[in-house]
Amino acid sequence: MEPFLEEFGYLALMLGTFFEGETAILVASSLIHQGLFDPGLTIISGFAGSFISDWLYYLAGRLNGKYFINKRPALKARVEPMKSLFRKHQMQILFSYRFLYGFRVIIPLVIGMSDVKPVHFLFFSVTGGLLWASVVTAVGYLVGRFFNIQTTIFEENIVFIVLGFASFGIILGYLLKYFAARNLQQQEPLSDDRII
Numbered sequence: 040m041e042p043f044l045e046e047f048g049y050l051a052l053m054l055g056t057f058f059e060g061e062t063a064i065l066v067a068s069s070l071i072h073q074g075l076f077d078p079g080l081t082i083i084s085g086f087a088g089s090f091i092s093d094w095l096y097y098l099a100g101r102l103n104g105k106y107f108i109n110k111r112p113a114l115k116a117r118v119e120p121m122k123s124l125f126r127k128h129q130m131q132i133l134f135s136y137r138f139l140y141g142f143r144v145i146i147p148l149v150i151g152m153s154d155v156k157p158v159h160f161l162f163f164s165v166t167g168g169l170l171w172a173s174v175v176t177a178v179g180y181l182v183g184r185f186f187n188i189q190t191t192i193f194e195e196n197i198v199f200i201v202l203g204f205a206s207f208g209i210i211l212g213y214l215l216k217y218f219a220a221r222n223l224q225q226q227e228p229l230s231d232d233r234i235i
Contacts, residue, residue: 044075044190049084052076056088060143061175063088065204068179069188078176086172089137093147093164100151108148121149129153133163137171140209179204 044051048067055063064085067076099107108115121142125132132139133155136146150160182188193200 048076049080052081052084053088056085057092060089062201062205064172064175065179066201068176069183070190071180072184073189075190078180082172082176085176086168089171090164090168092143093168096144096147097151097160100148104148104152117145118149121145125149125153134167137167140213
């Protein structure tokens with residue numbers, strides 16, 4: 040495992056954060072104390088994967104969001120409530136959306152369909168992405184150091200470790216999602232038509 044991580048570790052991390060997010064960066068950062076990952080490069084690689092993913096969906100929303108969503112009925116049902124929430128709490132969501140598990144595709148799509156210009160989204164995706172990557176890397180590092188996680192432990196228990204990190208990310212994200220949904224239910228419907 041160590042030769043693979045030394046050669047492809049940061050690329051694997053970048054691909055992992057592009058497709059999933061927390062689990063990849065938590066796994067990588069838990070091995071920082073073993074010298075297999077550098078803290079700064081872990082943050083940058085994790086950020087890069089999430090940044091590319093965010094911009095892919097933002098541009099999909101901006102260029103042809105209505106068509107993109109209409110082709111995906113399950114996604115459309117989840118986007119509609121997010122539009123209302125975004126209208127009411129635009130600034131808060133722009134700063135914190137990377138931390139909201141389960142909204143990774145929806146929020147950049149909704150932002151792309153709104154009046155948020157690319158230069159403004161660039162600012163929020165960079166600042167929010169770097170903050171997210173830094174916080175998650177710090178958590179992973181502390182867990183790895185506390186439990187003294189090593190590559191041999193990974194090789195023997197990879198499924199349990201990945202499931203553990205994934206469960207942590209899912210629980211945290213769904214708690215945030217639950218409180219956001221509760222907040223939305225307490226809000227009156229808005230008539231703002233800026234989002235199509």
